[in-house]
Amino acid sequence: xxxxxxxxxxxxxxxxxxxxxxxxxxxxxxxxxxxxxxxxxxxxxxxxxxxxxxxxxxxxxxxxxxxxxxxxxxxxxxxxxxxxxxxxxxxxxxxxxxxxxxxxxxxxxxxxxxxxxxxxxxxxxxxx
Numbered sequence: 001x002x003x004x005x006x007x008x009x010x011x012x013x014x015x016x017x018x019x020x021x022x023x024x025x026x027x028x029x030x031x032x033x034x035x036x037x038x039x040x041x042x043x044x045x046x047x048x049x050x051x052x053x054x055x056x057x058x059x060x061x062x063x064x065x066x067x068x069x070x071x072x073x074x075x076x077x078x079x080x081x082x083x084x085x086x087x088x089x090x091x092x093x094x095x096x097x098x099x100x101x102x103x104x105x106x107x108x109x110x111x112x113x114x115x116x117x118x119x120x121x122x123x124x125x126x127x128x
């Protein structure tokens with residue numbers, strides 16, 4: 001059986017809530033839902049497109065830190081807070097995934113803080 005590796009971003013919230021930023025199990029990497037905070041400034045942009053870009057930067061960093069890359073993504077789930085935001089966010093999603101084209105689902109639901117407009121979850125596979 002392959003070793004399970006828990007990846008932390010260093011946030012105390014992970015321990016309090018009981019989750020990891022990502023989990024690597026064998027050839028798979030499961031990245032938790034990621035929102036659009038700019039962790040350098042700890043701010044959240046107003047635009048859903050900029051939130052998506054920030055989320056992908058965080059996700060890419062996590063993947064690269066575990067020996068994966070965004071090009072290994074096989075599944076992505078987007079949770080957005082309003083269907084009216086779809087047209088604004090789609091081009092930003094394409095900036096990161098148009099060439100990769102993982103299986104995808106988009107869900108409309110409330111997120112845990114009002115400034116959050118999108119959360120992105122990625123599953124990556126890499127045959128080593």
